[in-house]
Amino acid sequence: METEEKSIRALKCEQSVLSRADGSVMFSQGNTVVMASVYGPLEAKIQKELSDRMYIELNYKPKIGMPGVAERGKEKLIKTTCNHIILTNLHPRTAVCITVQEMQDGGTLLAASINAVCLALLDSGLPLQCLVAAVTCLVDKKDRIVLDPCINTVKEGYKAMCTFAFDSQKYNMILSHCEGQVPYQLFQKAMELCQKASHVIFDFYRQAVLRKFSKELL
């Protein structure tokens, strides 16, 4: 059992890419590119209105074709994560509409989508409870843990692929999703590794915000 790659791929982002959205971002993690936009708080549809908190609508758009069952699964995961980080009870009876557009699949789409949504929320200025960073890791057939695998590694086949999301306060787990089967000890190791890697993403968020505001001041 050894770890192959200990770092995550290069992160890049550009905030406020869309002129009409309240918050938007183009985010890339290696070859994976995702665009996210946030509109809100908006008036909620009557059947979607919640009396005590904000309703979150999340749409995940695949690169080709219409969203199917697999996309619905992703939407649910991202939406429930957003539900935790957004202070929804500050805006009762309203809705926020978040759209995630897949631009290029280089593996780890779910993690990249969550990170993009978090950056878009930051850009929109909605009050958040904390930030979230998602990291994917893969356990290959020789029981090695590969952090943030690229699409070629994923296509080679794996024992399990796990995605975790952590909060920025205590680095506790918000989301966990895995495909495949691993013994608990390996799973725990993978989780710890992802938890450490999430710090890199939080640092990146800080830099992105710094850059954005220093640009605005000029």
Place this chain on the structure above:
Amino acid sequence: MATDHKTLQPLEFYKTFLDRKTRPDGRSLLEFRRMTLNAGSIGTADGSAIVKCGNTAIICGIKAELVAPERDEPQKGLIIPNVTLPSLCSSHIKSGPPGETAQAATQFIAELVNNNIIMDLETLCIKNSKWSWVLYCDLLCINLDGSLLDACVMALVAALKNLSLPVVSYDEEMDKLISNIEDKMGFHGIKQPVTSTFSLFENGILISDPTFEEEQLAAGVISITMEGTSVTHLYKPGGCTLNEKQVKKLMQQSELKTKEVVKLIEEACSPMGVEPID
């Protein structure tokens, strides 16, 4: 008085119970509901099971067909799960095309299937790249009262164990399939994954096997799928955070449930037949 309190401040009402380490239905925090399982209840299906976990009821029916396997995986058969939540199962489900809950549950089961957690898909193949079985597994919810995934996985596993198909063999010289309707066979090597759902509340309180009401009030859910003592799947869609100590506690609880469910499925699917056991 109590009902007013419940309608006006459901969360406060609930928390008074949690503070006393109990729940409105009389269970303790980590207690599971009574489970009932009946295998082979639908005579016209190739395999079937009915599961009740408390008030949650799921029927699973399996229809088998012979098809050519998919080109990129010629040595594998197919299992196509579909979870249906009709509007009769709960007042929160609207009629029409499948909603988010149903699709997310279908996706959850499909992921278990595609990762060979339920059974090895290669055993469904009769002749490489020519013929294989495809199993359409329809899971219909009759009554939705929380812990949907637990009941779905249990129903699917029991129905697969109950499956009986005609023995089919491939004749290479004639290039066709030969079968005898009277010879029936089941599939061996069906694994026994068990899913356990837990709800989390803001102040770190964990409850197992939540009802629909509890799921709505809680700050997050987590579903742990185990096979024997090894964890195969940890599904936590957002919600409030968990630390490692809590995860460990949940693992122990789900291990207990796994043992119970495996025993239940074995008894219900034994050739002796179909008696419900608690």
